[in-house]
Amino acid sequence: MDYKVGLLGRIVLLAVTLFFLSYTMLDEWGVFMTSLFIILVIFQIILLVRFSESSFKKVRTFLDNIKQDNYTQVYPVKFDGTETDDLHIEFNAILAKLKEDQAEKEANYQYFRSVFKHLSIGLLTYGENGEIQIFNVAAKRILNVDDLKNISEIENINKELHLAIQNLRTGGSELIKIAHPDGIMQLSVYVIELLMRGEKFKLVSLQNIQSELEEKEMEAWQNLVKILTHEIMNSIAPISSLAGTLKGEIEDRMEHNEPLSPSDMEDCMMGISTIEKRSEGLISFVSDFRSLAHIPAPKFTSIRISSLFEQLEVLLQHQIESESIQVIRELEPEELILFGDQTQIEQVLINLTQNAIQAVEDSDKKIIRLRAYIDEAGKIIIEVCDTGKGIEEEALGKIFIPFFTTKKKGSGIGLSLSKQIMRRHKGNIQVKSTLGEGTTFKLIFNG
Numbered sequence: 001m002d003y004k005v006g007l008l009g010r011i012v013l014l015a016v017t018l019f020f021l022s023y024t025m026l027d028e029w030g031v032f033m034t035s036l037f038i039i040l041v042i043f044q045i046i047l048l049v050r051f052s053e054s055s056f057k058k059v060r061t062f063l064d065n066i067k068q069d070n071y072t073q074v075y076p077v078k079f080d081g082t083e084t085d086d087l088h089i090e091f092n093a094i095l096a097k098l099k100e101d102q103a104e105k106e107a108n109y110q111y112f113r114s115v116f117k118h119l120s121i122g123l124l125t126y127g128e129n130g131e132i133q134i135f136n137v138a139a140k141r142i143l144n145v146d147d148l149k150n151i152s153e154i155e156n157i158n159k160e161l162h163l164a165i166q167n168l169r170t171g172g173s174e175l176i177k178i179a180h181p182d183g184i185m186q187l188s189v190y191v192i193e194l195l196m197r198g199e200k201f202k203l204v205s206l207q208n209i210q211s212e213l214e215e216k217e218m219e220a221w222q223n224l225v226k227i228l229t230h231e232i233m234n235s236i237a238p239i240s241s242l243a244g245t246l247k248g249e250i251e252d253r254m255e256h257n258e259p260l261s262p263s264d265m266e267d268c269m270m271g272i273s274t275i276e277k278r279s280e281g282l283i284s285f286v287s288d289f290r291s292l293a294h295i296p297a298p299k300f301t302s303i304r305i306s307s308l309f310e311q312l313e314v315l316l317q318h319q320i321e322s323e324s325i326q327v328i329r330e331l332e333p334e335e336l337i338l339f340g341d342q343t344q345i346e347q348v349l350i351n352l353t354q355n356a357i358q359a360v361e362d363s364d365k366k367i368i369r370l371r372a373y374i375d376e377a378g379k380i381i382i383e384v385c386d387t388g389k390g391i392e393e394e395a396l397g398k399i400f401i402p403f404f405t406t407k408k409k410g411s412g413i414g415l416s417l418s419k420q421i422m423r424r425h426k427g428n429i430q431v432k433s434t435l436g437e438g439t440t441f442k443l444i445f446n447g
Helices: 002-027 031-067 083-118 137-143 151-156 159-167 210-255 262-293 305-315 317-322 342-359 414-424
Strands: 122-127 132-135 173-178 185-196 199-208 301-304 326-332 337-340 367-374 380-386 427-434 438-445
Touching (some): 210 262, 305 337, 337 342, 337 438
Antiparallel strands (some): 427 438
């Protein structure tokens, strides 16, 4: 109210002064009086402008304080019900709220920074210029340094690690082996690219998985020994037993100088034939094992996935037609290109499609779906889906173990071989299955 009264009073006073100025000029009061009123008019105009600007100055000062994150100023409040008082109350309330928000943001920032620094996983962030912004305690311990200013300094620690960090994109990961005073470390390097306030930066995580790898390696060796022992004993036990029986029979005949009768000869030939077959089975098993252990390095070329699907159907056409299976192909986009070893990827798809063919043999609806697309993370995905009976949950966790199989016929190395090929391509293979609804194998290529 005080602002309106003050403004109105000054306008009225100026109007009165202008009236008297006009009167003096018309009534010819003289130059002195006229000049005096002119000076009064100019003075009142200046006062009026200053008075009207006073509130704007307060608003401008208030906005400048906000712009500079200065929330400490307090505007005086007299509690006299005037508009200036109300304006000061609002200013103080807004500044108090902004100050509270700033304190909360700072507290959150310090909290997350503290959590970030003390995580057991090594974390660091750096901008486009390579300058490291955050470098936590775990990362310093893993890299055995006190501090790093620029990401390029990692090259002095391990060139392979530096190259992986520079080249990896969002969602990309790589295993790097580095030397450390505590021994060799196997680092899982994972990178995320982020954009904040128009500036790009990378978040890099470093996790020492040496102990986990050693544990898994030991578990794998134990499983392998169990499988080898089981398979070899299954073949050698009957061979040894049968050879002992034949030896005993022949020695007994030789002791008594008794020639072998035609029926005894036939039994011996049958026993020798059985030994030969079991020996061939053992040789086949060892050959399968050797092929699993010696996968050649992939020769990377551009592969048109539509052509890959067409070749796959041609190769398996006889099986598909004899079982009356419907094959559905889906490509998004149609011209999708994959970079990999065509022979090896084709082998993986043959293994998966043959498994799908066997899975739908007893199904009412025999459909195999071959699908390729690019997911949200930019990875190329190839799926082989079937409408078979599905895989039991207990077997689902073992299907990638070498020589494990749920089929009556089969060596049990197809899926193990496929997984190794995918790992050689820096990718992965996943399976999802529901009993009675079918199975989906997903090949993930990180690019």
